[in-house]
Amino acid sequence: MEENFPLAWSLTIGTLLLIVFLVKLLKDRRERVDGRTSKLPPGRRGWPLLGDSINWISSVASSHPPRFVEEQVKRYGRIFSCSLFGKWTIVSADSTFNRFIMQNEGKLFQSSYPKSFRDLVGKNGVITVQGEQQRKLHGIASNMMRLEKLKLHFLTDIQMVMLQTLNNFQNNQVILLQDVCRKVAIHLMVNQLLGTSSESEINEMAKLFSNFVDGCLSVPIRIPGSAFHTAMQARETIINKINKKIEFMKRKQPATESGSNGVLGRLIEEESLPDEAIADFIINLLFAGNETTAKTMLFAVYFLTQSPKALNQLMEEQDKLRSATSDDPVMLTWEDYKSMAFTQCVIDETLRLGGIAIWLMREAKVEVQYEDFIIPKGCFVVPFLSAVHLDETLYKGALNFNPWRWMDPENQEKRNWRSSPFYTPFGGGARFCPGSELARLQIALFLHYFVTQYRWTQIKEDRMSFFPSARLVNGFQIRINKRADEVSVSMH
Numbered sequence: 042m043e044e045n046f047p048l049a050w051s052l053t054i055g056t057l058l059l060i061v062f063l064v065k066l067l068k069d070r071r072e073r074v075d076g077r078t079s080k081l082p083p084g085r086r087g088w089p090l091l092g093d094s095i096n097w098i099s100s101v102a103s104s105h106p107p108r109f110v111e112e113q114v115k116r117y118g119r120i121f122s123c124s125l126f127g128k129w130t131i132v133s134a135d136s137t138f139n140r141f142i143m144q145n146e147g148k149l150f151q152s153s154y155p156k157s158f159r160d161l162v163g164k165n166g167v168i169t170v171q172g173e174q175q176r177k178l179h180g181i182a183s184n185m186m187r188l189e190k191l192k193l194h195f196l197t198d199i200q201m202v203m204l205q206t207l208n209n210f211q212n213n214q215v216i217l218l219q220d221v222c223r224k225v226a227i228h229l230m231v232n233q234l235l236g237t238s239s240e241s242e243i244n245e246m247a248k249l250f251s252n253f254v255d256g257c258l259s260v261p262i263r264i265p266g267s268a269f270h271t272a273m274q275a276r277e278t279i280i281n282k283i284n285k286k287i288e289f290m291k292r293k294q295p296a297t298e299s300g301s302n303g304v305l306g307r308l309i310e311e312e313s314l315p316d317e318a319i320a321d322f323i324i325n326l327l328f329a330g331n332e333t334t335a336k337t338m339l340f341a342v343y344f345l346t347q348s349p350k351a352l353n354q355l356m357e358e359q360d361k362l363r364s365a366t367s368d369d370p371v372m373l374t375w376e377d378y379k380s381m382a383f384t385q386c387v388i389d390e391t392l393r394l395g396g397i398a399i400w401l402m403r404e405a406k407v408e409v410q411y412e413d414f415i416i417p418k419g420c421f422v423v424p425f426l427s428a429v430h431l432d433e434t435l436y437k438g439a440l441n442f443n444p445w446r447w448m449d450p451e452n453q454e455k456r457n458w459r460s461s462p463f464y465t466p467f468g469g470g471a472r473f474c475p476g477s478e479l480a481r482l483q484i485a486l487f488l489h490y491f492v493t494q495y496r497w498t499q500i501k502e503d504r505m506s507f508f509p510s511a512r513l514v515n516g517f518q519i520r521i522n523k524r525a526d527e528v529s530v531s532m533h
Contacts, residue, residue: 080413080414080415081122081129081131081414081415081416081417081420082117082118082120082121082122082131082414083117083118083121083122084113084117084121084122084123085123086123086124087123087124090127091124092123092124092125092126092127093109093123093124093125094124094125094126096109097109097123097125101399101400105431105440106399106427107134107425107427107428107431110132110134110425110428111134111428113132114134114428119133119134119135119138120132120133120134120135120138120411120414125421125423128420128421129417129420129421130420130421130422130423131414131416131420131421131422131423132423132425133422133423133424133425134425134428134429134432135429136429136435136462136463137462138411138424139424139425139426139429139462139465139469140462140465140469141411142401142403142422142424142470143401143424143465143468143469143470143472143473144469144470145470146403146470146471146472147171147172147175147176147471148406149405149406149407149409150403150404150405150406150409150422151171151403151404151406152168152169152171152401152402152403152404152472153402153403153404153421154168154169154402155261156261157261157269158257160273161253161256161257161272161273161276162257162321162324162325162328163276163280163320163321163324163325164321165178165317165318165320165321165322166178166321166322166324166325167179167182167322167325167326167475168325168328168329169325175471175472176471178318178322179471179472179475181308181312181314181322182322182326182475182476183475185304185307185308185475186475186476186478186479187478188478191478191479191482192375194233195233195479195482196373196374196375196378196482197372198232198233199229199233199482199483199486200372200373200486200490202225202228202229202232203225203486203487203490204490205228206221206224206225206228207221207225207490207491207494207495208494210495210521210523212521212522212523213520213521213522214520214521215500215518215519215520215521216518216519216521217517217518218339218342218343218517218518218519219335219339219517222335222336222338222339222487223247223251223331223335224243224247225335225338225487226330226331226332226334226335226338226483227243227246227247227250227327227331227335228243228247229330229334229483230326230327230330230331230334231243231246231327232303233303233304233479234303234304234305234323234326234327234330235283235286235303235304235305235323236303236305236306237286237303246279246282249275249278249279250275250279250327250328250331252268252271252272252274252275253272253275253276253279253328254272254328254331254332255268255271255272256268256269256270256271256272256273256275257272257328259272276324279324279327280320280321280324283305283319283320283323283324284316284320286305287305287309287316287319287320290305290306290309291309304323304326305319305323308322308323326476329474329476330476330479330480332397333397333480334480334483334484336395336397337388337391337392337395337396337397337480337484338483338484338487338488339517340391340394340395341387341388341391341484341488342488342491342517343395343517344387344390344391344394344395344442345387345492346497346499346519347442348442351387351442351444351445352492354383355383355384355387355488355492356492356493358381358382358383358384359381359384359488359489359492359493360493362377362380362381362489363493373486373489378482378485378486381485381489383444384485384488384489385447385481385485386444386445386447386448387444387488388481388484388485388488389444389447389456389458389464390442390443390444390446390447391442391484392458392466393430393431393436393464393466394430394431394440394442396426396427396430396466398426398427398465398466398467398468398474399425399426399427400423400424400425400426400427401423401424401426401468402421402423403421403422403423403424404419404420404421404422405417405418405419405420405422406418426465426466426468429462429463429465430464430465430466435455435463458477459473459477467480493524494523494524495521495522495523495524496521496522496524497519497520497521497522498519498520499517499518499519500518500519500520501518
């Protein structure tokens with residue numbers, strides 16, 4: 042034992058030194074981490090692992106999504122940090138910082154989506170691609186939907202879809218308006234993107250897309266029967282349909298009627314993209330355009346139903362357009378659309394109160410310094426757009442539906458949704474929604490045909506919910522009747 046004592050003593054000393062070294066190493070590392078964390082915007086860690094994820098989800102699932110953000114703003118300021126889904130996150134309710142983030146897309150920040158979402162929408166889609174490919178696809182989408190194309194390719198087609206969908210209601214019929222809006226939206230998108238107008242194809246695509254959208258917001262477990270598995274199957278079926286359409290269009294002669302093959306036909310004729318990229322591009326536009334437009338149509342009618350004064354003023358404006366021609370049904374011109382001054386105010390206010398772009402998810406590509414804060418590379422950054430839209434210091438009576446606010450000269454600068462940092466329903470920067478003008482055209486034409494053809498009463502009270510899918514919780518049930526000469530809209 043005496044012979045082994047020096048060896049045992051040496052091992053003990055060595056172990057103690059190793060422990061001291063490891064403790065010092067961990068302490069130094071923690072000090073470095075704490076030093077960097079201290080340069081983050083102020084905030085809290087929340088629960089271990091979960092952080093503030095539960096509070097976040099609970100808030101955005103409510104009828105007032107910015108609730109959690111507003112609570113943290115009171116404590117820490119308009120830019121704060123928290124832990125979401127296992128990662129440090131910077132959340133912003135500051136319009137200037139939000140604009141800074143969006144304007145530096147691709148330079149300092151990049152969009153960040155879970156792998157499951159990227160698998161669903163496709164690696165070649167404009168929503169998920171980065172860098173030069175994103176700029177190329179975004180440019181193609183913007184070109185396809187610029188104003189001249191809307192006048193030439195979309196204006197008449199949209200109205201035909203509206204008439205086809207909205208002419209089938211019976212007097213005293215009870216409808217779920219969100220189902221009607223979804224059908225109108227998917228019909229519009231399939232018609233405009235794929236050049237398809239068959240009722241059976243539209244219905245099949247509507248079912249597939251309903252499954253697809255549900256999967257985008259589900260637990261990403263791909264086992265038979267799960268929402269994510271069903272969504273991936275729906276994606277495969279949709280992609281197969283698009284690919285067959287591509288093959289058919291390439292075999293046939295170019296369409297003799299301008300626009301009869303939709304955006305897909307023009308993509309094949311005008312752009313040099315591989316078939317896989319074209320298919321992902323189309324499914325991205327279907328996804329981006331369907332739910333957003335359907336939701337805004339729904340909420341516009343919902344808000345108007347709560348505001349008889351606004352509804353009456355909108356009906357007066359639309360009735361003038363209907364009486365300006367003897368045609369039945371009325372086919373509106375581009376000049377008619379541009380004359381809908383109050384309708385545009387209604388759309389702006391609906392997007393402010395109930396826009397689907399509640400927040401954006403970005404990731405810092407590099408270490409970013411903003412004012413006194415340092416945002417580490419890889420940190421999540423969330424511009425919470427809805428918190429700005431519902432900020433009482435920016436909008437008096439921010440929680441009230443007030444389309445007349447957009448007639449106030451003081452709000453005209455705010456109203457420019459292409460450049461205003463205070464009103465960003467279509468995002469901004471390099472990922473500004475390329476279909477913004479198309480969406481507004483669709484919503485305006487929907488409101489025209491809906492309010493000039495029908496009057497309705499709401500069956501029961503409801504409340505808005507934004508997550509997991511933007512909707513009215515109990516379903517916006519209305520009893521509908523063909524309009525007489527005098528229109529009255531009431532609520533039970």
